[in-house]
Amino acid sequence: MQFLLDIITPERQAFSKQVTAVTVPTVNGTIGVLPRHVPLFSALTAGEVKITEGNRNYFLAIGGGFMEVTVNGVTILVSRAVHADELNETEIQKARDAAQQVIARKTQGTEFHDAQAILRRSLLELKVARRRRSVPYTSAMPTSHD
Numbered sequence: 001m002q003f004l005l006d007i008i009t010p011e012r013q014a015f016s017k018q019v020t021a022v023t024v025p026t027v028n029g030t031i032g033v034l035p036r037h038v039p040l041f042s043a044l045t046a047g048e049v050k051i052t053e054g055n056r057n058y059f060l061a062i063g064g065g066f067m068e069v070t071v072n073g074v075t076i077l078v079s080r081a082v083h084a085d086e087l088n089e090t091e092i093q094k095a096r097d098a099a100q101q102v103i104a105r106k107t108q109g110t111e112f113h114d115a116q117a118i119l120r121r122s123l124l125e126l127k128v129a130r131r132r133r134s135v136p137y138t139s140a141m142p143t144s145h146d
Contacts, residue, residue, distance in 0.1 A: 001035040003033075004019075006073065006074070008075070010079070015060065015083075022076075025045050026067070028042075037074075046120065047062060061081070061127075063079030065078030089129045099116070
């Protein structure tokens with residue numbers, strides 16, 4: 001049994017396909033959604049989304065947003081969504097290191113808060129990028145209904 005999962009950002013439809021499960025980071029903790037889940041509306045935090053389609057897993061790093069579960073499927077609206085295979089680990093590590101240097105200098109104000117945000121996003125993206133290497137993964141990013 002499957003359900004339709006749509007992940008949408010302001011820039012694009014990041015994912016749209018029939019899936020068997022999705023796990024998302026909500027403000028109250030991580031939850032999993034399976035077919036026939038009770039209808040639900042939840043705020044999402046930045047974190048990792050795990051999508052299961054049969055024996056395939058897809059991982060995305062997302063920004064904050066919202067999820068709606070209905071009898072017709074799951075819609076996730078987020079500020080950003082990046083597939084694991086879109087991530088460049090070298091570039092992410094450079095951003096992380098630069099942010100850590102700014103924080104170590106004990107800067108204040110906007111520069112400090114920006115560095116904290118970059119550090120949080122970099123750590124999340126590194127986690128998602130490393131998942132790609134540790135599980136069977138398909139490089140094809142589903143964005144249409146098969």
